[in-house]
Amino acid sequence: MFSKTSQYTLRALVYILLENSKGRNPGFREIAREIDSPAEFTGKILQDLARKKIVSSAKGKHGGFFLTEAQRQISLRTIIEHIEGENIFQSCGFGLKYCDAANPCPLHEEYATIREQLQQYMNSHTISHLAFQTDGQRIYLKREAL
Amino acid sequence: MFSKTSQYTLRALVYILLENSKGRNPGFREIAREIDSPAEFTGKILQDLARKKIVSSAKGKHGGFFLTEAQRQISLRTIIEHIEGENIFQSCGFGLKYCDAANPCPLHEEYATIREQLQQYMNSHTISHLAFQTDGQRIYLKREAL
DNA sequence: TTTAAAAAAGACATTAATATCTTTTTAAAA
DNA sequence: TTTTAAAAAGATATTAATGTCTTTTTTAAA
Numbered sequence: 001m002f003s004k005t006s007q008y009t010l011r012a013l014v015y016i017l018l019e020n021s022k023g024r025n026p027g028f029r030e031i032a033r034e035i036d037s038p039a040e041f042t043g044k045i046l047q048d049l050a051r052k053k054i055v056s057s058a059k060g061k062h063g064g065f066f067l068t069e070a071q072r073q074i075s076l077r078t079i080i081e082h083i084e085g086e087n088i089f090q091s092c093g094f095g096l097k098y099c100d101a102a103n104p105c106p107l108h109e110e111y112a113t114i115r116e117q118l119q120q121y122m123n124s125h126t127i128s129h130l131a132f133q134t135d136g137q138r139i140y141l142k143r144e145a146l
Numbered sequence: 147m148f149s150k151t152s153q154y155t156l157r158a159l160v161y162i163l164l165e166n167s168k169g170r171n172p173g174f175r176e177i178a179r180e181i182d183s184p185a186e187f188t189g190k191i192l193q194d195l196a197r198k199k200i201v202s203s204a205k206g207k208h209g210g211f212f213l214t215e216a217q218r219q220i221s222l223r224t225i226i227e228h229i230e231g232e233n234i235f236q237s238c239g240f241g242l243k244y245c246d247a248a249n250p251c252p253l254h255e256e257y258a259t260i261r262e263q264l265q266q267y268m269n270s271h272t273i274s275h276l277a278f279q280t281d282g283q284r285i286y287l288k289r290e291a292l
Numbered sequence: 293t294t295t296a297a298a299a300a301a302g303a304c305a306t307t308a309a310t311a312t313c314t315t316t317t318t319a320a321a322a
Numbered sequence: 323t324t325t326t327a328a329a330a331a332g333a334t335a336t337t338a339a340t341g342t343c344t345t346t347t348t349t350a351a352a
Contacts, residue, residue: 001147001234001261004340007241014252027298041341047300060349063298088147095153097290105286106160106276110267114260115147121256130252140251144243150310173328187311193330206319209328 006083008042010130011035011141013055013079016065017072017131018139025064036142052082067127076130077122089119152229154188156276157181157287159201159225162211163218163277164285171210182288198228213273222276223268235265 002010012031019026028046032039046065050057054074057065081088092099093111101108131139148156158177165172174192178185192211195201200220203211227234238245239257247254277285 001237002239002241004241007239010253011240029298038341040343043299044341050299057299058349059297059299059347061295061297062350063348065299091147093148093153094157094287095148095150096286096288099286099289103286103289104283106279107156110271111264114264114267117263118257118260121260125256133252137250140242140245140249141240142242143245143249175328184311186313189329190311196329203329204319205317205327205329207325207327208320209318211329 002080003084005045006080008035008037008045009049009079009083010076010127011037012042012046012065013049013067013127014131014139015141016055017067017127020066021131025058025062025066027064031065034142036144049079049082054079054082072128073126075123076125076127077119079127080122089115089122148226149230151191152226154181154183154191155195155225155229156222156273157183158188158192158211159195159213159273160277160285161287162201163213163273166212167277171204171208171212173210177211180288182290195225195228200225200228218274219272221269222271222273223265225273226268235261235268 012035015031015035016026026034028043029039031037031046032042035042046055046057049055050065053071055065055071056068057063077089092105093107093115094105096105099105099108101112133139158181161177161181162172172180174189175185177183177192178188181188192201192203196203196211199217201211201217202214203209223235238251239253239261240251242251245251245254247258279285
């Protein structure tokens with residue numbers, strides 16, 4: 001349901017945070033290799049996210065990408081909204097510009113409920129939540145096959 | 147979250163069913179006008195759906211589109227899957243090919259739950275459910291502004 | 293101060309989604 | 323049997339998403 005760009009973004013940011021916590025700032029080639037995404041395209045995405053202050057970057061030798069403490073607090077919702085647009089979590093399932101409880105499209109009720117749940121989750125979780133799961137599961141960012 | 151094609155499809159099919167129940171088989175130009183979608187493109191979509199037996203069509207004078215009794219029983223899920231592909235309701239939010247309860251992506255748990263709900267709803271509802279709401283709400287298919 | 297390694301920027305290429313236009317086929321009715 | 327109104331088919335255009343390649347800028351270290 002999310003675009004490739006959103007998926008690469010989430011995978012990349014989780015990888016960056018995991019490496020940061022080992023004291024490393026990975027470059028985009030390494031990131032792309034480890035999350036299995038096209039390198040140059042991933043570079044472009046990160047460049048974009050850096051412009052939007054969602055991730056930080058350092059140029060030059062020993063440069064790379066990293067998340068500041070503040071950036072680790074950014075909600076998944078904010079991140080995704082920067083990519084997919086402001087109303088990804090509000091837009092009508094039927095594609096109507098104006099669709100609300102008073103004047104609903106035929107899909108409104110159920111769709112709104114489900115959409116709200118996703119929004120709620122994305123609102124209350126961060127890249128840190130994704131990177132440091134409490135259930136001890138190992139993190140898969142790359143797996144193409146078993 | 148659904149593509150334009152899926153949105154036009156749902157709107158068009160609801161309109162067709164509403165007109166059918168008045169004894170009419172609308173043509174694609176009328177449909178497009180009433181659901182506010184690009185006419186030729188809507189024609190193409192309906193042509194496609196007709197090939198896939200999701201909607202029926204009659205050529206020639208007094209031709210148009212209609213839903214048979216059997217077609218009125220097709221689930222929204224089946225319809226959407228024909229457009230978006232078989233695994234729209236199963237695919238991983240992170241974009242990983244293999245992602246399951248045993249080897250989950252960081253987003254798996256919550257995302258799977260929400261996705262299941264949408265799937266469940268689409269599985270158990272049809273165009274008839276959308277067209278003939280029980281709550282007496284009037285149906286908006288076109289509304290661009292209030 | 294030169295070199296090396298990194299992101300940033302810019303230009304371009306490819307693919308998929310969306311959209312339009314024209315011609316052909318079909319079938320009902322005049 | 324001709325006319326008319328419809329879908330079907332085919333060709334093409336446009337736009338947005340995805341992806342690649344090359345050059346420039348920046349910074350640390352040798």
